[in-house]
Amino acid sequence: MEKEKTINIDPNTEAGFEYLFKTYFRELHAYAFSLLKDWDTGEEIVQALFLKLWEKNDWTNINTSIKSYLYKCVYHDSLNFMRREKIHLRYQALTAHTLKNETDDASNKLKLGEAERHLDMALNKLPEKCRAIFHLSRFEHLKYQEIANQLEISIKTVETHMVKALRILRKEMQEFLPFIVLVLINLWKR
């Protein structure tokens, strides 16, 4: 990945492993949260992944960059977890989680306006694969090609999911969009 800095560390050493862990833990945690909508489960998954890697202590078989390998693992582990728990696509449960999380980080959310808060809720309604792709595109700023490589799907599929995501979000945001657009168009026409 072009954005990734070349890290001259050896993950087989304790110091190297700690560096790797500290560099990627928080963003992987956020990625897992995007998929699972639960910080605690997300932490468990990322911690378990690092434990597994530390136990195995073998990085030679990873032929992509370590970062995209980690993202791929978090994605699969999260999806497997959801399948196991059968919580995928249960929007009600997700919404319940979000509400809980919203009260949890109330201070964080206060900064957001009404429309943003609504969009945040709408994001939770995306199917899991859509959510993963949307996260990688919008929060990690990966190109379609990079997302395709990471999830081992075609570029066309990435695009299809983005279109699907947009369609769902637009539908969810309907009541907010006309107002926003009026403001923006006026700004733009000036």
Added chain:
Amino acid sequence: MKQDEREDLLIRYILGEASESEAREITAWINASEANARRFEQTKFILETSEQLAQVSPLTEGVAWDRFKDKRVALKNEPPVRTIALFNNWFRIAASVLLVTGAAWVGYHFYNLKTQNPEFVVVTTNDSVITKTLPDGSVVYLNKKSSVTYAADFKSHRDVKLVGEAFFDVVHDNAAPFTVHAGNVVIRDIGTAFNVSSNTQRIEVIVEKGIVEVSRKSASIRLEKQEMVTIKPEDVQLHKEQVKDLLYNYYRTNEFVANHTPLYRLVDMLNEAYHANISIENKAVANAPISGTFPGSDSVEGILNAIIESTPEIRIVKTRDGIVLK
């Protein structure tokens, strides 16, 4: 532009992934009507606003690392069996899913090889003997732990690669010679039935009917009915012999046919067929001639008992490592 194409392009444009010509196309489209412009603004709003909604982990790296170290210590002290027991059912399910998908893949692979992608067909046996009819009507009896590979457009290139052991009953065709490749040995039939057995130490060809040409590098030999050749890696010349027994047929006929066959040969065959470890303690016993037809049985002991019945001077002694004949 169609609805879907426009949506694709719009998103790609906002994400900065559109090509120059696509960008021109989409800007023209945006400027074409106010509805289009609104569509653009809405999409842009959603994509750009969501960007600011990126969730940030509530944990610091330090805290997470400390927790990781705790877990690591706990993992070390925990007997590993417990972890496995916890996930036992999941492993089982995962394993069965793997098996099923594996089988499906193999099936799909074969299907693919035969239809869309006609290259090679591979038939592999593990713990059973199978009979496979090739596309030209020739029949292969494939012994355990063996495999044959052949081109899917078999009729014009009747080349078969063999690993392990197989008996070939070949439909003769002057226009398309039938050739078996085993290691670096080439066996070319001239309308026949023959057995090829190969392992790392030797390759053995036995002809049951017809004529076969066996060659390796520049050496070549013609075998007729009831003739055989055994080729070792170091052999330069190939020497044919008379077929002494019909034991080689055991996996096809499921019986061991001995006709004044020395016991050691029978024992070799049993060891191979049953992955047994039978040894013979003295030379006189090893060369004792055995005659008779012994039907294959579920256990090697069953056959041994049948053999011993006709030769009462031999004793069977079971040891920790296997069976010793005295």
